[in-house]
Amino acid sequence: MEKTNVRKLVLIGMLSGISYVLMILNFPLPMFPSYLQIDFSDIPALIGALVLGPVAGVLIELIKNIIDYFMTGSETGVPVGHLANFIAGSVFVLSTYLIYHKIKSKKGMTIGLVTGTILMAIVMCILNYYVILPAFTYFLNAPAMSGPEVRKLIVLSILPFNILKGLIITGIFMLIFIRLQTWIKKQTTFKQI
Numbered sequence: 001m002e003k004t005n006v007r008k009l010v011l012i013g014m015l016s017g018i019s020y021v022l023m024i025l026n027f028p029l030p031m032f033p034s035y036l037q038i039d040f041s042d043i044p045a046l047i048g049a050l051v052l053g054p055v056a057g058v059l060i061e062l063i064k065n066i067i068d069y070f071m072t073g074s075e076t077g078v079p080v081g082h083l084a085n086f087i088a089g090s091v092f093v094l095s096t097y098l099i100y101h102k103i104k105s106k107k108g109m110t111i112g113l114v115t116g117t118i119l120m121a122i123v124m125c126i127l128n129y130y131v132i133l134p135a136f137t138y139f140l141n142a143p144a145m146s147g148p149e150v151r152k153l154i155v156l157s158i159l160p161f162n163i164l165k166g167l168i169i170t171g172i173f174m175l176i177f178i179r180l181q182t183w184i185k186k187q188t189t190f191k192q193i
Helices: 002-024 042-052 054-072 080-102 106-139 147-187
Strands: none
Touching (some): 002 054, 042 054, 042 080
């Protein structure tokens, strides 16, 4: 039992490290504001959730963001962007895990990833409207945006960005999942956390 716990901790640490490296290899897309950047750091968290359970996936998302905050800091001084990344990744990973856990097949994984993308996009729109964008303007001492400006930013940038990011991660993860599906099933024989 102790050996299994050590193995889980090592796997969570390893996947968190890989996730952090993938996070710093982010890049903007030309059609979106430069602060919206694509990264593939949710992929190790998805693997962790499938192998070790949903708590491990959320822990990987948390550790990745803590490491990035301490290594790169935040332009606001407060980890608002890191909190947004953590919430987006956690919603994506948890919803994907829950659906795949019910329908354990390639079809179930595809449904889970697409549902995760939609839920992540909706949750991030709501959070950006009420929490994240107001926090950024507050901590940066920027002039507050009006309601119509915020809605326009969310509808034209944040919503399509999150959908596109989710679909890109879905496509890449499905390629990985097809190759790792047998290994993932063998690994899940250990008790999940």
